Amino acid sequence: MWFATNFQVPKSWDGKTTLLNFQAVDYEATVFVNGVNAGNHVGGYFRFSLDVTQLIKYGQDNQLLVFVYDPTDSEVIPVGKQTRNPRHIWYRSCSGIWQSVWMESVASDYVTQLDVSAGMDGTVAWTAHSSQKKGSPVKLSILDAHGHEVATQSGTSDEELKVKMSSPKLWSPSSPNLYNITVTMGDDEVHSYTGFRTISTGVVKGVQRPLLNGEFVFMFGTLDQGFWPDGGYTAPSREAMIYDLKMLKSLGFNMLRKHIKVEPDLFYQACDEIGLMVVQDMPSVPADDNRLPNAAQQQEFQRQLEILINQHKSYPSIVTWVIYNEGWGQLRNPPYPEGTLTRVIRSIDPTRLVNAATGWNDHGFGDFSDNHHYANPQCGTPFYSLASSPYDPKRIGFQGEFGGIGHNVSADHLWKVQQAMNTINETYEINSDLNAYNYRASVLFREFREQVERYACSGGIWTQTTDVEGEVNGLYTYDRRLLRPDVKQWKNDIQSLHSAARSRGGA
Structure with a gap:
């Protein structure tokens, strides 16, 4: 594809x-400015910047050409659920420029990236990366919601600095407190924010649990795929994207799993502000056991995983990184790659948990013992399906996916592509009306709650936020015009999960 503009x-x-x-x-992407090759970038989910200072005609017309090559699933690359052959849980591809493009004028030596991590003890670790001179003087100011400076520190660029603030207001889903940040480096000034919180794991009343700010917080959210009928990967507006998040929050969810896709930065900012924890997946390579990655493809997968972590590790809402989903692209024989990848993630970002394998092929790495089972949850239990591994009490018992119950709707709310509509009956379970749908949901919630009360279940993911193409198991239909849940019932059922967790030592 070629994209062109003046x-x-x-x-x-x-x-x-x-x-x-x-x-x-x-x-x-290969980018040309006024006919000159300005640079190249590989990877469909990550931001990149090009210095085009010498290629621009200032105050005159300029030409921008972008050549894009997208093999989708014809090659073993991180592609998520995009395919050239759409069917059931595999969706149409979204090739080309699918997030924002902009130009800016900056100082000659500018901050290329700001890494910030703030813990519950008030310690802020920060690094300002410079474009030219390592060791440039930098200054950090932290401001509260009223604009008052509550901490400041000076140091040098490209090295981690730490400053401690006394008695910060902590970030959590129930109180998503954020602090503004200003960093100056010479003539450059950048603005950001952070939230003080600590993600860890520990034993609570004899069970390994996820901890937020030192307390067991039951993590319950939806599988959030982020597809749109009018834009594929791209939401029609920021408001539309946040509309989904506000619905989840209003029902009582405190988390979502961003499923094998990376969203625009505005999405994570909204989760920070609204108070939704994020379990972030690495986009998978095609789910084809006959085309598992070779050495070079595995190295490229790792390179892009490292970019994912580095570009998103400053968002307070992200609490867990997921490497593999249901064995897609996961090598089957030792040495298992998730062992190395777990260590790589911890070396880049030791402040979060790692889910090495959500569903199916669990080789004992990471912080979670994660089961997928739709019609009946199996979370931290002594029973399990053949598709998943038994619960490992040394790690956090988690239901990586369950639910998935479907409800067909009128053509007014379906995605009007016959090929997609033909796959509706492949949904895990179809309920004939909303009364049946909500009854079945209540049964699954009851089973799930009992496993929280009796066994070692620390959280779960309901499938899913919205319908996608031919799938009809979303809380919202694909057009976001019909909400299936009985709001009062779901609020009560979700609250009962948190109450059950509190009876086992939860916050």
Whole structure:
């Protein structure tokens, strides 16, 4: 594909550094400015910037050309659920420029990335990465909601610095407190924010649990795939994207699992502000056991996993990184790659939990013992399906996916593609009306609650936030116009899960 546009930049930018930023292009992008190759980027989910200072005609017309190559699932690359052959749980691809593109004028030595991590004890670890001179003087200011400076520190760029603040208001889903940050480096000034919270794991009343700020918090959310009938991967607006998140929060969910997709930064900012924990998946390679990654493809998967962590590790809402989903692209023989990948993640970001394998092929790595089972949950229990491994009491018992009950709707709310509609009956379970749908949901919630009360269940993921193409098992239909849950019932059922967790030592 070729994308083309003309643009102008102000004459006042001449003499400064001009950056051309792409939030995400799927899959490989080669960028030309005024006929000159400005750079290349591989990976469909990650942002990149190009210094085009010397290629711009300031105050005049300029030409931008972007050539995009996207093999989708014809190659063994991180692709998520995109396919050239859409069917049931595999969806149409979203090739090309699918997130924002913008230009900016910056100082000659500018902050390329700001890494921030703030713990419950008030310690802020931060690193300002510079574009040119390592060791440039930098200054950090932390401000409260009223704009008052509550902590400050000076140091040098490209090295981790730490400053401690006394008695911060902690971030949690029930109180998503955030603090603004300003960092200056020479003529450059950047603004960001952080939330003080600590994610860890520990034994509570004899059971290994996930801990938020030192307390067992039951993690309950939905499988959030982030597809839209009018834009594929791209939401029609920020408001539409946040509409889904507000619905989850209003029902009592405190978390979502971002399923083998990486969203625009505005999504994670909204989760930070609303108070939704995020379990973030690494986008998988195609789920084809006959085409498992070779050494070079596995190395590329690791390279992009490292980019995912580095670009998103400053968001307070993200609490867990997921490496593999249901064995997709997961090598079957030792040495198991998730062992190495778990260590790589911990070396980049030791502040979060790691779910090495959600569903199916669990080789004992990471912080979670994760089961997938739809019609009946099996969370931290002494019983399990053949598709998953038995519960490992040394790790957190978790229901990585369950539910999935479906309800067909009128053509007004279906995605009007016959090929997709033909796969509706492949949904895990179809309920003929909303009364039956909500009754079946209540049965699954009861089973799930009993496993929280009796066994070692610390959280779970309901499938799913919305319908997608031919799937009709979402809380919302694909057009977001019909909400299936009986709101009062679901609020009560979700609250009962948290009450059950509190009876086992939860917060």
